[in-house]
Amino acid sequence: MILGLNHITIAVSDLERSLGFYRDTLGFTAHVKWDNGAYLSVGELWFCLSCDEPCPKSDYTHVAFDIAPNEFQAFTKRIVSQGVDVWKENKSEGQSLYILDPDGHKLELHSGSLKSRLEALTTKPYSGLVWL
Template sequence: MIQGLNHITLAVSCLTRSLAFYKDVLGFKAHVKWHGGAYLSIGELWLCLSCGKPCARNDYTHIAFAVSPSDFERFSRRVLSAGVSQWKKNQSEGLSLYILDPDGHKLELHVGNLESRLNTLKQKPYDGLTWL
């Protein structure tokens, strides 16, 4: 039986560049690196960077990281001042900054959680929404 999320692995084309991005720009803690990858963490999340050829994605698939409301504006300015590109403007509940990592992986810095999203849907339901 699944108990939760174990880790996320991302293919990266340049380990040095990606390690610097996740560590220095986003604030992950770096634990180890080797010729083929690195392990980092943020909170309880374990992230593996694995050297390889990332595939371009044109869909909405992305990884969202939680940011506290009091840190969001300052942290967003810091990320953008590092030259990080945005891939989408926020149009949903809560504050969000949609950014790309050095290999084009879609990331989101988000204020909110499932409970806040569900509460918003009570007021403004998506087209065709069904409560389960």
Template sequence: MITGLNHITLAVSDLEHSLHFYTQVLGLAGHVKWDSGAYLSAGDLWLCLSCDEPGPGTDYTHIAFDVAQADFDACCARLEAFEVPQWKVNKSEGPSVYILDPDGHKLEIHVGGLQRRLAALVEKPYSGLVWL
């Protein structure tokens, strides 16, 4: 049985540019890099950047990273200073900013976790919501 998320691999067109974005702009920890890739982490999340031809989709699929409430405004100011493009305006519970990485991968910087989202659904359920 599945016990958790092991890692996420993203195809990147320019390893150095992506390394700069993920380590210097978003603040992930860098561990190793090689000719065609790199390993980074954010808390327990293992992120692999792999040189390839990125093909970001046009759907809602995205990766969301945690940020503390106290750090959210500074994080948004940093993203604005680096002119990181946004792909969506937040309409969900809790502070979020939806951004694009250098290859157009959709990312979200979000305050709060699953329990906070579930509590919000008690107050304002989605259309057709069924508790499992």
């Protein structure tokens, strides 16, 4: 039986650049690095950078990271002021900033939860929504 999310690994073209972005810009904790990768963490999530050739995606696939509501404005203002690219405007429940990492991986900084999203759907349902 699956217990939950174990870790996320992303392909990066420049380990030092990506390590700097995730550690210094986003505030992840860096643990170790080696010739072709690094392990970091954010909260309880294990996050791996692996040297490879990233494949840019044009679809909506992205990774969303949780941020406290009272820290959202200051944190995202700092991120944007550092010139991080924004790839989408937020139009859904909760506060979100959609950004790209140095290799173009789509990320979201989000203040909200599944519970708050489901509550929002009771008053503003998606087209064709079916409750399961």
